[in-house]
Amino acid sequence: MxxxxxxxxxxxxxxxxxxxxxxxxxxxxxxxxxxxxxxxxxxxxxxxxxxxxxxxxxxxxxxxxxxxxxxxxxxxQPEPALMGTTPEEQATIEMWQRKMDNSLMITVSHYFHHATEGLGELEIYQNHNWGEQNKAWANKGLEQLNQQLQTNSFVAGNSFSIADITALCAVDFALYLNLFSLSAFPAIDRWYQAVNQRPSASA
Ligand SMILES: N[C@@H](CCC(=O)N[C@@H](CS)C(=O)NCC(=O)O)C(=O)O
Missing domain, CATH: 3.40.30.10 (Glutaredoxin)
Structure with a gap:
């Protein structure tokens, strides 16, 4: 493998x-x-x-x-479970995993490919306005994440899951591109300081 x-x-x-x-x-x-x-x-x-x-x-x-x-x-290897065990947990984690993919990872990616140099000569088609529109959508995704983290320790509730992994990788991608500042989103900042300290964050 x-x-x-x-x-x-x-x-x-x-x-x-x-x-x-x-x-x-x-x-x-x-x-x-x-x-x-x-x-x-x-x-x-x-x-x-x-x-x-x-x-x-x-x-x-x-x-x-x-x-x-x-x-x-x-x-x-089901343990530790990162995608939930009960039907409700599995659906809730999948919901947040998809939200983080759609509202953050994909929008930040579009911004990278369209509004920055992206992969340089490998970029076949670029549309700057589309990139900027995705930046605005990424900010909406951050607002939604911040709101969720105001009342939950982790993205999908009380335990660490694949939704936190997607969110952390997308947030770091956005920070690398200077798309936002953590100080503007206090709940994301609190969560970020915690999950970023997990050994897996530097795997
Ligand atoms: N939907 C795919 C997306 C994978 C993806 O976009 N990977 C990037 C690297 S982070 C890539 O290979 N990009 C190649 C390119 O843009 O040409 C997944 O979830 O794995």
């Missing part, structure tokens, strides 16, 4: 954090995304979506998409 990734990038970091929380050891192979290694014929044969992370199973099958990879490891 092996995971193709590019260590510094946000989506691979989500998988690294998930594995670290579960104390699962998997081999990694680096695919240099800024150098275009994810667009070679050899890599596209493994993942036609041209993206990392990608999990290669021992039977030769591939699983792409961050959450699908995490779900595989959750099923393989």
């Amino acid at each position: 092996k995971i193709y990734e590019f260590k510094a990038f946000p989506h691979p970091r989500r998988v690294r954090m998930f594995l670290a929380e579960k104390n699962i050891d998997v081999a990694f192979e680096q695919i240099n995304v800024p150098a275009g290694e994810h667009r070679t014929e050899a890599y596209l044969a493994k993942n036609p979506s041209a993206a990392v992370p990608l999990l290669e199973l021992d039977n030769g099958n591939f699983i792409s998409e961050t959450v699908a990879i995490c779900r595989y490891f959750e099923a393989l």
Whole structure:
């Protein structure tokens, strides 16, 4: 079993954090995304979506998409549960995981690709206004997250979950791009100081 990734990038970091929380050891192979290694014929044969992370199973099958990879490891090793155990927990965590993906990770990503240099020459199409619109939507996502964290210790409630992993990686991506300041969102700031200290945050 092996995971193709590019260590510094946000989506691979989500998988690294998930594995670290579960104390699962998997081999990694680096695919240099800024150098275009994810667009070679050899890599596209493994993942036609041209993206990392990608999990290669021992039977030769591939699983792409961050959450699908995490779900595989959750099923393989349920403890500690990061995707809930009861039907209500599972649905609540999935709800917040999707909210964090849609309102933060994806909007910050669009901002990066469209309103900044992004991946440079690898950017096939850029629309600055679309990037700026996504910045505004990312700020709405932060407001929603701040509101949720005013009454909850973690993103999906009382325990750490995959929703916190997605939110932390998206918040760090946004901070790296200077999209916002933590001081403007006190509840996010309190949560950030706590989750950022978990050993998995530097996995
Ligand atoms: N929906 C995918 C997105 C993965 C993704 O966008 N990965 C980025 C790295 S963080 C990538 O490979 N980008 C390549 C590109 O933009 O050309 C997932 O959840 O895994």
